[in-house]
Amino acid sequence: MMTTPFVNDENNVYQSTLWPGLTLTRQERHLLLHCPSPVDSLSSAIYGGGIGKIDRIANIYVDRFYNCANPEKDVAELFQNWGYPQETTAGLLTAVRLEHAAVLEENGKDASLFCCTTAGVSNGARAGSERTTFPVYQPGTINIMLMIDAKLTQAAMVNAIMTAVEAKTAALGDLGIRDAENGLVATGTTTDAIVLGVSQSSSYSIEHRYCGTATDLGAAIGRVVYGAVQESLRAAGVKPS
Template sequence: MQPFRSNSAFRSEYWQDVTARLSGDRDGDRITVVTPVQLRTLSNAVFKGGFSSADRLVNWKVPLDYNGVDPQEEIASQLPRWGLELKRSVVLMTAAKLTHASVEEIADSHFKLICITTSGTRNAARAGSDRTVYPAWRAGTINTMLLFDGQMTDAAMVNALMTATEAKAAALQDIGLRDADNGLIATGTSTDAVILGVSGSSAYGAVHEYAGTATELGAAIGRLVYHTVCESVTTQHEE
């Protein structure tokens, strides 16, 4: 694992020309991931969520008291300032410390996988519990980026996000993070985001149709998400 607190840049050992860099200006810090090919993406991103395509993935840090009226418009105006094209970018937002991002990757005979997670847990929440709800969101957020080099069906992409969510919940359970509203073990925060980007490369000779926990792919997703969530959550209060 490679925490950004010890290095502001990451270059994949396994996937050529994939990089992630932590940078900042008066508009806030951001992690920008660059890939050498357009990825097919599936996410709940603020900007270009759902199914989309991109070769620039951004995790933008906003203030804890952020209450933007039109975050999509704000992002659209920011991207050119950062030298990024709207049609090639997907953007997440967070109030977490980006210096405590955790990165882990794996190379398999049938794929390569990179996982980058940032965690802010002020609004830790347990899904399915009785708790206070809000008409909008509060700052916090566990944001995860999964970059997959290989071929995956749309159904497998959905399955991959399910597995990633299960792994996040397992990590928080083992950490013992609690929902401050009711004291129960949290399954996430109330504003979590995840993005999966798939290269579509046929070089591995396999099309992944499933990504559940009993598959090679699902097991890899689970391990990387679990490890990066644990590290980013447990180190977020360090200076």
């Protein structure tokens, strides 16, 4: 099911239709994805990134004037103020309006998937092309929160990230998004981030070892990420070129 749950200002909580207890809440300054129990995580989050165990992800809005000198410290202070456990919460920063977040879920025989994205493309970029680069952190433009209720090996988790990024790139290509500097077809933006969470639920008999596009799970990952990225861009007013 595809939805943009927060376009209507009266809606502040989205409850997963497939993953009992998984909720996405719009707060004043951030989206909070809360899992009913800790999940294995692999991510590029500015706070709580890498490999670990998390039960929350906060996608935090900052404006274009945000001082990026010490984002980890800034996020840690926000988590302390909000009462979030710093050891099990991943933090993302986004310059995209939170009401444009899109959610897509899909149920399969051996896995259920939840994907939430916030996306903008004002700084579209093509990997491998010559362009301006920066040595410091910048807030995310396409942030992907991908949750998989299934059992995956660590190698499969890496494979899942690969497939998700491929799907994001396909979504941008099909919309005709271009590198802001050289006009080439964009593969992403200059400030993308992703968080993958895996339940490792014992209710599934299969342990997934692969998540490429030839697998059932990889195909599902591609569909939810592709759809959510396109929907969040549509909500933000981006039209195919």
